[in-house]
Amino acid sequence: MKFSFWFSGVLLLGLTTVVAAESSAPTHLPNLFPFPNATGMLKTFNATGKLDLTGPFFQSLGTNGRSCASCHQPGDAWSVSAEHVAERFERSHGLDPIFRNNDGSNCDHSINTSTVEGRREAYSLLRTRGLFRVALAVPTDAEFNVVSVTNPYGCTETSTLSMYRRPLPSTNLRFLSTVMWDGRESSPQTGTQSITFATNPTDLLADLAHQSVDATLGHAQASTPPTAEQQKKIVDFEMSLTTAQAIDFRAGALDSHGASGGPLPLTSQPFYIGINDPLGLNPFNTPFTPVVFTLFTDRWAHNSGREHEREHGDRRASILRGQTLFNSRTINITEVGGLNDATSTPLIKGTCGTCHDTFNVGNHSIVAPLNIGIADVSNPLGTDYLPVIKLRNKATGAEVTTTDPGRAMITGKWADIGKFKGPILRGLEARAPYFHNGSAATLKEAVEFYNIRFSMGLTHQEITDLAAFLSAL
Numbered sequence: 001m002k003f004s005f006w007f008s009g010v011l012l013l014g015l016t017t018v019v020a021a022e023s024s025a026p027t028h029l030p031n032l033f034p035f036p037n038a039t040g041m042l043k044t045f046n047a048t049g050k051l052d053l054t055g056p057f058f059q060s061l062g063t064n065g066r067s068c069a070s071c072h073q074p075g076d077a078w079s080v081s082a083e084h085v086a087e088r089f090e091r092s093h094g095l096d097p098i099f100r101n102n103d104g105s106n107c108d109h110s111i112n113t114s115t116v117e118g119r120r121e122a123y124s125l126l127r128t129r130g131l132f133r134v135a136l137a138v139p140t141d142a143e144f145n146v147v148s149v150t151n152p153y154g155c156t157e158t159s160t161l162s163m164y165r166r167p168l169p170s171t172n173l174r175f176l177s178t179v180m181w182d183g184r185e186s187s188p189q190t191g192t193q194s195i196t197f198a199t200n201p202t203d204l205l206a207d208l209a210h211q212s213v214d215a216t217l218g219h220a221q222a223s224t225p226p227t228a229e230q231q232k233k234i235v236d237f238e239m240s241l242t243t244a245q246a247i248d249f250r251a252g253a254l255d256s257h258g259a260s261g262g263p264l265p266l267t268s269q270p271f272y273i274g275i276n277d278p279l280g281l282n283p284f285n286t287p288f289t290p291v292v293f294t295l296f297t298d299r300w301a302h303n304s305g306r307e308h309e310r311e312h313g314d315r316r317a318s319i320l321r322g323q324t325l326f327n328s329r330t331i332n333i334t335e336v337g338g339l340n341d342a343t344s345t346p347l348i349k350g351t352c353g354t355c356h357d358t359f360n361v362g363n364h365s366i367v368a369p370l371n372i373g374i375a376d377v378s379n380p381l382g383t384d385y386l387p388v389i390k391l392r393n394k395a396t397g398a399e400v401t402t403t404d405p406g407r408a409m410i411t412g413k414w415a416d417i418g419k420f421k422g423p424i425l426r427g428l429e430a431r432a433p434y435f436h437n438g439s440a441a442t443l444k445e446a447v448e449f450y451n452i453r454f455s456m457g458l459t460h461q462e463i464t465d466l467a468a469f470l471s472a473l
């Protein structure tokens with residue numbers, strides 16, 4: 001009783017502050033301010049103290065009223081949840097700056113944004129899935145031609161492709177081995193740098209500065225780039241942030257009972273490019289271990305047995321079982337572009353950590369674009385809300401259909417079609433839906449994808465446990 005009363009007080013405080021942040025604009029938030037979501041609360045630790053909401057990250061630096069924070073919200077793990085985007089649409093009748101037709105609408109032409117109903121339709125992918133239109137020119141030296149684009153929203157051009165993607169979190173950035181889903185802000189092809197063990201973090205900082213320029217000119221439609229000082233302030237700000245789920249409503253504080261969840265332990269998590277890589281790319285040749293997450297310990301398996309503790313204990317045990325499944329459940333990995341073909345191993349007996357190998361973070365610790373089938377038209381979660389793009393190999397004449405060529409739009413390589421990075425797996429609960437195209441509405445659906453795609457044979461309980469674990473990250 002006491003706990004839930006205290007809790008709803010914080011919930012209200014959280015909501016009013018978020019609302020206030022958009023209208024009368026407070027200038028700061030306390031460090032570790034708790035933002036509620038469906039299963040608990042998310043917190044961000046800012047290395048420089050209280051969270052300053054007045055710097056260039058929060059300023060409109062372009063012409064359409066948007067700031068970085070329009071699409072990278074502190075309470076949504078510095079991404080945006082589709083649920084909160086939908087609320088912003090209703091509150092503002094679709095006039096909030098996130099709703100701009102350069103990349104917020106399904107297409108940028110042949111739309112009517114003069115009425116609320118017109119806007120509701122024009123921004124349907126953003127409202128329902130939190131997707132932005134990423135338009136990229138087909139590389140001139142690409143190994144493929146675009147045969148056709150079928151797009152329910154228009155935007156069927158074949159020289160510039162429209163792809164629909166989720167904002168990645170602008171937090172926990174020191175763990176990045178590649179910037180953007182397709183790595184385009186960390187690739188020589190775009191004048192940015194690959195992130196390597198030898199050059200990190202100088203490479204990352206330069207890439208993030210470059211990204212802040214592209215975001216300001218693109219998303220915010222600025223006519224001039226941010227100044228060097230603004231770029232530095234944006235990058236310093238982003239790099240000072242560490243974000244994680246901190247409290248689970250049923251399990252309690254995620255750093256209690258000997259656990260090390262929440263943002264504070266994450267600030268001291270050791271990392272270097274290549275750490276725990278399974279394919280021999282660890283610069284120290286340390287052997288790979290599938291035990292990637294060690295946040296929850298055996299003490300979480302035990303229930304005190306006291307009535308009022310039992311529900312908390314059940315939830316803790318479920319989260320711990322999920323962690324164990326992540327670290328140990330065998331996955332027969334087949335036909336993953338960038339993995340099975342790259343190693344000439346048709347069947348890899350792996351785990352979740354084969355691809356999500358960074359300790360207690362879960363992205364790939366070294367650049368490794370992979371095609372697990374999320375962009376395939378046959379994705380079992382369904383992709384009928386996305387365009388279908390048909391590509392033909394210039395040399396062999398082979399044809400493929402995809403909803404998003406991914407990395408291939410940067411490198412031009414046939415082999416890179418459908419490849420994306422494995423993102424950081426912290427702060428997940430606050431930023432549904434999942435995968436680059438938002439095809440998994442919930443964490444359970446994300447787990448279901450793997451269950452079907454790799455015939456894992458997970459039970460309902462195992463799916464629940466894995467989803468509980470992911471929600472506690």
Ligand code: HEC
Pocket residue numbers: 057066067068069070071072098103132134165166167168169170176178179180181182208211212213215216219220234238423
């Ligand atoms: C209109 C929405 C929008 C705005 C405004 C915006 N972003 Fe983003 N951001 C996105 C999307 C969408 C992606 C992922 C796109 C992709 O990978 O193709 C992204 C990706 C990123 C990433 C990459 C993270 C990673 O894991 O690779 C960073 C960093 C970032 N944004 C920072 C910023 C900064 C800084 C600004 C302001 C200068 C900004 N963004 C403005 C939508 C936005």
Ligand code: HEC
Pocket residue numbers: 326331333336339350351352353354355356370371372374375420421422423424425428433434435436437446447450466470
């Ligand atoms: C073969 C490599 C591979 C394996 C094995 C793998 N993943 Fe992934 N994971 C990826 C890639 C690549 C992505 C990004 C895919 C995309 O969006 O196109 C991803 C994305 C995710 C996401 C979405 C994150 C976000 O920000 O949207 C979750 C959640 C996830 N994986 C959980 C898991 C779990 C749980 C397991 C084990 C059951 C697992 N993964 C096994 C490669 C893998």
